[in-house]
Amino acid sequence: MKTYDALLQPVEKPLHTEVEADQLNVHSIETFGTHDGPGIRMVIFTQGCQFKCLYCANPDTIALKGGYWLDVEEIVQKAISQKPYFGKKGGVTVSGGEPLLHRKVLKKLFQRLHEEGINTALDSNGRLIDQQTKELLAETDVLLLDVKHINDDWHHRLTGKSNFNTLKVADYRESTGKRMWLRYVLVPGWSDQEEYLHELGQRFKDFTTIEKIEIQPYHKMGVHKWEALGMEYGLHGVEPPTQALLDKTVAIFKQYFREVKVN
Ligand code: SF4
Secondary structure, eight states: OBOHHHHOOOTTSOSOOSTTTTEEEEEEEEEEEOSSSSSSEEEEEESOOSOOOTTOSOGGGTSSSOSEEEEHHHHHHHHHHHHHHHTTTOEEEEESSOGGGGHHHHHHHHHHHHHTTOEEEEEEOOOOOSHHHHHHHHTOSEEEEEOOOSSHHHHHHHHSSOSHHHHHHHHHHHHHTOEEEEEEEEOTTTTOOHHHHHHHHHHHTTOSSEEEEEEEEOOOTTHHHHHHTTBOOTTTTOOOOOHHHHHHHHHHHHTTOSOEEEO
């Protein structure tokens, strides 16, 4: 069995050489996406992630090596061809993997999309917060921030990393006054503890930039991918949340957030 760590490379390793600075390492592209940001969107899944979420539905996006390279301008032209379908709300979402690993080239992509009048969204776990992240967030119309757990011990258990930077990204985004949605994967026995759901609500209840929180019920659709990659799946025996658990979580979050949606 391979482990995650065998697939991951050191955090410091640069992903882009100067030659590649106008290219994005892409895992896949989805058209007409309706689950990753406002309206109808083209969703670009980038390659590489430093988290190792036990429930990851796309473990093939985790390895930093893989995917294929696309020029920023090729992506822009693809988005322009789909622009008639985006309507007023839609646009382009970059997801992952973890898109912040590609923040330098993504800033260029989002700038170009803005020049073409196309809305930009970033679906991120908030793993990195530096000047380049801030510059990318300035070009991001909607940040979809995945908070995997509010308790750092549980966050470590679920993802292998701390939630420290994720919370810093949330605080930074709030300071800019720009739009943000939170996303929360609800895993029975792992991220459904009532006290922590309340703690998460308390942590964010005064944020003015958070328009809604989306609950993403745990599912087992990625298990076969783990097996195909020869990787050990860590949540065998865990079932998706029941309707009662979903209802209870929605009721708790409604005490703190303007809008609560189950995705
Ligand atoms: S952050 Fe997303 S892509 Fe990365 S391991 Fe977790 S679920 Fe998978």
